[in-house]
Structure formats: C-alpha cells, structure tokens
Amino acid sequence: MATQGPMSSKARGKRKAEPIQIPKHVIHPGPSEDGNGETSTSNNRLAALTKPRASEQGKRRVAEIPDTKGKSLKGRNVGKLANLMTMPMDIFFEITSKLHPVDILQLGRVSKHFRSIFMTRRAKHIWVAARSNVPALPDCPPDLDEPQYANLLFEHNCLACGKQRANLVDYMLRLRFCKPCLTENVSRGSTLLKRFGKKTDPVVYTLLPRSSVKLPTSQAPPESRLNDGNNAYYQPEFNKIVAQFLACEMNKDEREHFVSERQELSSQIMQSGVDLLRWHNDSRINKDEQQRQRAANRKASIEEKLEELGWDESSFPTWREWSHRYEWDKLLEQPRELTPRIWNAIQPKLEAIIRAVQEQRDRQNLATRKASRIEEFWRIYEAFLVNNYSTYLDRILMPRVFDASKLPSVITLIEEDEATIPVTQERLESILEDFSREAEEHKQAIKEDLLRVLGKSNFPTDGSLKESRDISPSADDADSLFLLPSSFFSCQNRLQHSTSCHHLRRYPEILDEVHVRERAWATSPVKYDHQTGKVAQYVLQALGLKADITQTELDALDGRFFCLCGKPGLRPMDFGDITNHLLTENQWFDSMQGGIQVENESFVINNDHDLKGSKPLITVLSQEEIAGVDVSSGVRLVIEPSCYCNLCYKARSRHHWLLSKSLAEHHMRAKHSKELEDGDTVSRSELHM
Numbered sequence: 001m002a003t004q005g006p007m008s009s010k011a012r013g014k015r016k017a018e019p020i021q022i023p024k025h026v027i028h029p030g031p032s033e034d035g036n037g038e039t040s041t042s043n044n045r046l047a048a049l050t051k052p053r054a055s056e057q058g059k060r061r062v063a064e065i066p067d068t069k070g071k072s073l074k075g076r077n078v079g080k081l082a083n084l085m086t087m088p089m090d091i092f093f094e095i096t097s098k099l100h101p102v103d104i105l106q107l108g109r110v111s112k113h114f115r116s117i118f119m120t121r122r123a124k125h126i127w128v129a130a131r132s133n134v135p136a137l138p139d140c141p142p143d144l145d146e147p148q149y150a151n152l153l154f155e156h157n158c159l160a161c162g163k164q165r166a167n168l169v170d171y172m173l174r175l176r177f178c179k180p181c182l183t184e185n186v187s188r189g190s191t192l193l194k195r196f197g198k199k200t201d202p203v204v205y206t207l208l209p210r211s212s213v214k215l216p217t218s219q220a221p222p223e224s225r226l227n228d229g230n231n232a233y234y235q236p237e238f239n240k241i242v243a244q245f246l247a248c249e250m251n252k253d254e255r256e257h258f259v260s261e262r263q264e265l266s267s268q269i270m271q272s273g274v275d276l277l278r279w280h281n282d283s284r285i286n287k288d289e290q291q292r293q294r295a296a297n298r299k300a301s302i303e304e305k306l307e308e309l310g311w312d313e314s315s316f317p318t319w320r321e322w323s324h325r326y327e328w329d330k331l332l333e334q335p336r337e338l339t340p341r342i343w344n345a346i347q348p349k350l351e352a353i354i355r356a357v358q359e360q361r362d363r364q365n366l367a368t369r370k371a372s373r374i375e376e377f378w379r380i381y382e383a384f385l386v387n388n389y390s391t392y393l394d395r396i397l398m399p400r401v402f403d404a405s406k407l408p409s410v411i412t413l414i415e416e417d418e419a420t421i422p423v424t425q426e427r428l429e430s431i432l433e434d435f436s437r438e439a440e441e442h443k444q445a446i447k448e449d450l451l452r453v454l455g456k457s458n459f460p461t462d463g464s465l466k467e468s469r470d471i472s473p474s475a476d477d478a479d480s481l482f483l484l485p486s487s488f489f490s491c492q493n494r495l496q497h498s499t500s501c502h503h504l505r506r507y508p509e510i511l512d513e514v515h516v517r518e519r520a521w522a523t524s525p526v527k528y529d530h531q532t533g534k535v536a537q538y539v540l541q542a543l544g545l546k547a548d549i550t551q552t553e554l555d556a557l558d559g560r561f562f563c564l565c566g567k568p569g570l571r572p573m574d575f576g577d578i579t580n581h582l583l584t585e586n587q588w589f590d591s592m593q594g595g596i597q598v599e600n601e602s603f604v605i606n607n608d609h610d611l612k613g614s615k616p617l618i619t620v621l622s623q624e625e626i627a628g629v630d631v632s633s634g635v636r637l638v639i640e641p642s643c644y645c646n647l648c649y650k651a652r653s654r655h656h657w658l659l660s661k662s663l664a665e666h667h668m669r670a671k672h673s674k675e676l677e678d679g680d681t682v683s684r685s686e687l688h689m
Contacts, residue, residue: 190229
C-alpha cells in the first residue's frame with residue numbers, strides 16, 4: 001500500500017474531522033490479557049469466533065464518538081477521579097472491591113493504564129470481589145472471561161451493531177443482540193446446514209449450544225443431545241464446529257472423541273445458561289419487589305409529612321379526580337426513598353394538587369346542592385301554578401320549570417348561602433313581585449321569538465297568496481298577528497312523528513307541544529311553513545270567508561269544516577284541522593312526485609286535494625248536515641286488519657301509509673284511479689320479509 005506524503009498545514013486546516021467509530025472492545029469485549037500483555041484465548045469460546053455481522057439496519061444505526069482530542073472537557077465531574085492515578089494500589093484495590101462488575105468494566109475502558117490493570121488475569125480477584133457485591137450471581141462460566149461475563153449481564157449494547165438497549169439476551173449462546181442483528185446472526189439449524197451438503201451427519205446439531213431466544217424448545221432440558229435442525233444456532237460457531245467435524249470425519253476415533261467432548265461442553269454451556277436465566281428472572285423479581293417497597297416507603301413518608309402539615313387522607317385525590325390523581329401518583333409512587341431534597345422539591349406541587357382537588361370538590365358539592373334546591377323549586381312551582389292559575393292558557397303562558405329556574409330572582413333564591421337553604425313555599429312567596437315581573441318579560445321574549453319565526457318565513461298578512469312581508473319582532477300589533485287565520489306553527493319533527501307533531505297549533509297552544517314543553521324554551525322545535533299560510537288562505541277563499549276574519553268568528557265555525565274527499569272515518573273539523581288535512585295531503589303528493597322510483601307508464605298518482613283544481617274540496621256543514629255524517633266508520637277502522645299500498649311502496653318505500661281495508665279501497669280510487677285488486681296491498685309481515 002502506497003504511503004501518502006506529508007500534508008501541508010493549509011490542507012490540514014481544510015480537512016474535515018472524520019468520525020471515530022465505536023472501539024471494538026466497547027461493542028464486543030475481547031479476551032483478557034495475561035501478565036505480559038499478551039492475549040490469552042484458552043477456554044475462551046467467543047474469542048475464537050468471528051465477530052457477528054451487523055444487520056443493514058444496525059449498520060445505519062452505529063453510533064459515532066466525536067473526536068475530543070486536544071479539546072478541553074467541560075462538566076462538574078471533570079477531573080474528580082484524577083487522584084486514582086497516583087493512589088497506592090492496595091487502597092485502590094480496596095476501593096474497586098466495593099464496586100459493581102459493570103463499574104470495573106467501564107473503568108477498564110477509561111485508559112490504557114486502567115485496561116492494563118483490569119483486563120488481565122492478575123485482576124481476577126478484583127472481578128471476583130465485584131461479583132460478590134451482586135446477590136446470588138453465579139460464578140463466571142469457564143467459556144467466558146470476567147469482562148465478557150460482566151458485559152453480557154450488565155451492559156445493554158448489541159454485540160453486532162452497538163445499539164443501546166438491546167434486550168434480546170441469549171444466555172445459552174452468551175450473546176446480546178437487537179432484533180435485526182439476532183435475525184442476521186442466529187438461524188435455524190437446517191438452514192445453516194444446507195451449505196455443507198445434504199449428506200452431513202445431523203449429529204453436528206448436538207455439538208454446540210442451541211438458542212434459548214430464537215426457536216426455543218419448550219420444556220426441553222439443557223441437553224445438547226436433544227438438539228436438532230429445528231433449533232437455532234449462532235452462525236459463526238455453527239460454521240466453525242461443522243468444519244472441525246468434517247475435518248475429522250475420516251478418523252473414527254478422533255471423530256468420536258470430538259463429538260463426545262463437544263456434546264459434554266455444549267451441555268455444560270446450556271446448563272449454565274439456564275442457571276443465568278434463572279438468576280436473571282429472580283433478580284428481576286427481587287428488583288421489582290424492592291422498587292415496590294421503596295415506592296411504598298416513599299408514599300408513606302410523604303403522607304406522614306402531609307399530615308404533619310395539617311392535611312388528612314380525605315383531602316388526597318381519589319380516582320374520581322383522575323386528572324389530579326394522575327399527577328399525584330407520579331409524585332408519590334416512585335421507586336426512590338424520600339430525601340429532604342426531594343421533599344423540598346415536591347411539597348409545593350403536592351399542596352397545589354390538594355388545593356385544586358378541594359376547589360373541584362367544592363364546585364361539585366355546590367352543584368349537587370343547587371340540583372337539590374332546583375328539584376325542591378320544581379315541586380313547589382308546579383303546585384304554585386295549579387293553585388294560582390286556574391285556566392289552561394294561563395298556565396302554559398307561564399315559564400316552564402326549566403325556564404323559571406333560570407330567572408334571576410329564582411337563581412338568587414336557589415343560590416342563597418351557597419345553596420344550603422331549602423326552597424319552601426314561604427321563600428317563593430317572598431320573591432313573587434320580582435318573579436312576576438321576570439315572568440312577563442319571559443312571555444314577551446317568547447312572543448318576539450315566535451314573531452321572528454314568522455318573519456323568517458315571509459308570513460303573509462294581507463290575505464294574498466302572492467304578496468308577503470317580514471314581521472318585525474317589535475311590532476305593536478303582535479297579538480293581532482298571532483290571531484290571523486294563517487298564523488299556524490308546527491313541530492319541526494312533523495314528518496318523523498305520528499302523534500301531536502302532525503297538528504297545527506297557534507300561539508300560545510304551540511307552547512304546550514310535547515317537544516316544546518319538555519325542555520327549556522328554544523325556537524328550534526318550532527316551525528312555520530309558508531305552505532301552511534297558503535293552505536289557510538285557500539280555505540278562506542274557497543269558503544267565501546273574508547281574509548281578515550277574526551279568531552272569534554273562526555271559533556264560531558269550529559266543528560263545521562268538512563273535506564269532500566270521501567275518506568272513510570273523516571269527521572267535521574275546526575279551521576286548524578281542515579288546514580292541516582289539506583296540507584298533509586299535498587305534502588304527501590309532493591313527496592311522492594319528487595321520489596318515484598318505478599318506470600311504469602301504467603302507474604298513476606293523483607292529487608285529489610289539489611288546491612289549484614276546479615273541483616271544490618271543502619265545505620262548511622250546517623248543524624243538520626253534521627248530524628248526518630257517519631262517524632261510526634272511524635270506529636270500524638280500528639279493528640280492521642292493516643296493510644300497506646304495494647304500489648306506493650314500490651314507487652317510493654319511505655312514503656307509504658298504514659291502511660285498513662276501507663282506507664285501501666278509497667286510497668286506490670283517489671290516488672291511483674283504480675279499484676282495489678289482489679296484490680295491490682301488502683301486510684306488515686310481507687313488507688319486511
């Protein structure tokens with residue numbers, strides 16, 4: 001190899017410092033040196049093998065040590081161990097005998113001087129003394145030297161790539177790897193044997209220890225004679241042992257001696273590996289128990305000190321205060337004994353948590369007391385409405401209990417003295433003046449909200465079907481606007497529910513609608529449909545009634561409005577019912593027209609309540625005509641078996657009605673211009689098959 005000439009100072013100044021790789025002895029400690037500084041390989045199994053290969057992933061992960069040569073070191077501990085270099089050896093050895101084996105291993109890596117002291121067979125007494133500081137640690141196996149033994153047990157670097165925290169330790173193979181490097185260097189025996197040919201005697205599997213981490217044999221004793229091709233082996237060792245076996249294969253006596261010797265040695269290695277694994281597990285259990293005990297001692301000491309400061313156990317956070325309990329446990333349940341320094345650091349944090357918990361509990365207790373006071377108020381308020389407001393309209397105009405409990409005077413009543421005073425009839429009567437004033441304000445607010453609902457829908461007020469104007473919530477004639485014929489409200493859930501949601505209601509009856517009265521007041525359940533106004537105006541025009549008819553005049557006609565559609569069971573209605581009937585029929589037709597899913601020219605759908613048609617739809621019955629209406633048909637409909645229109649179901653399955661036989665006959669004639677035939681209806685059970 002050609003040598004390079006001296007580099008100029010200018011060139012040296014421009015050259016970048018190259019990273020220094022981790023020294024070999026840090027990653028894979030070599031054998032000990034004898035007294036003359038020469039390496040001894042006798043009985044050293046790993047030293048006689050090639051270095052394990054780092055996986056591709058491991059190669060990218062190899063750490064680099066920065067070049068600090070010529071640079072001043074910084075840190076509070078720099079130079080504190082300088083006196084070790086000049087200390088008398090007997091004192092030095094006495095100190096090192098108190099150390100842990102991993103401390104001796106790291107001292108041997110500090111300098112060449114320390115390496116010459118600790119990495120020799122003369123220092124065995126130091127290692128033995130250090131091992132005696134580890135409870136129940138087995139003696140060093142004969143196939144390892146002391147530094148290798150300490151590195152295997154107490155270091156955490158991968159022997160191939162140097163990755164930190166490599167936790168895959170194979171005590172039978174005496175190796176520690178990360179997962180990629182384990183896969184790279186430890187393989188199934190049958191796979192490794194292929195390179196030596198199919199005729200190679202399988203007895204070679206019994207000549208070396210098997211892996212206890214990769215492809216372990218469950219419950220198998222540590223006996224090498226039980227090894228086979230399904231076990232995993234260390235590749236460098238496998239290749240070496242098989243090569244030695246093949247070299248003596250022709251000499252029977254030599255081969256038998258080699259096989260016997262290797263099987264006995266491998267069994268001893270595997271047995272010591274089992275002992276090491278048992279020690280490892282026991283030490284982990286002992287360590288965990290010690291940590292739990294230290295954590296318990298720490299917790300008891302902290303709680304004792306807190307009690308000395310005046311805090312009792314009931315003030316500590318429970319799992320109900322989980323956010324505070326999490327921070328609390330982080331400070332208490334640590335495996336470190338409590339020291340004065342630690343106590344001074346955590347005391348302010350602990351007391352802050354206790355105060356936060358107390359504040360949270362105070363808020364929760366206040367909320368609980370408020371809930372109790374509100375419940376008491378509700379019972380008294382409901383009795384108050386019954387006793388003081390005799391008519392239905394008067395009661396529904398008053399604030400509901402949800403709203404009444406939020407009035408300022410009631411809030412003051414409930415929260416007086418931190419909500420510790422029960423709500424009584426006498427206390428309610430003491431705030432009646434303020435309560436009555438606030439209730440009137442609440443009524444006016446509801447009116448304004450409903451007027452906004454009308455205004456957003458372009459409520460028609462002049463009797464015209466075309467012209468309309470917005471309603472101002474501040475209009476002086478608000479009450480008169482609510483009395484107009486077309487000022488009907490409905491529930492937003494009209495199309496989803498089949499009970500009271502289908503009824504049109506005026507103000508204030510809308511306040512008693514189920515979805516309005518069972519919650520605090522809000523306009524979200526209330527709806528005004530401009531189609532309702534159009535239908536109402538149609539009813540007035542069709543019957544020759546004046547557009548500005550008063551509510552009193554309409555009330556006089558209640559029970560006389562009648563639809564001429566001929567639907568069985570139909571009764572005389574009031575103005576709201578006839579409007580709702582026409583509106584429902586037209587909405588059904590529009591929904592069917594907008595979603596017909598069949599392509600059949602013979603399918604007919606009629607609007608027998610077309611407001612623009614020439615055929616009269618409604619009338620006002622006289623008292624004599626009312627008496628002639630057959631209302632008993634509605635009773636018969638209840639006991640008739642129910643069915644669905646099969647034509648409507650096929651056309652648009654979401655918009656079909658439950659029909660009796662009488663209604664089905666009428667439905668076919670009115671909606672489909674045909675007589676009822678077999679197959680036109682379907683039962684509930686057939687519909688869901």
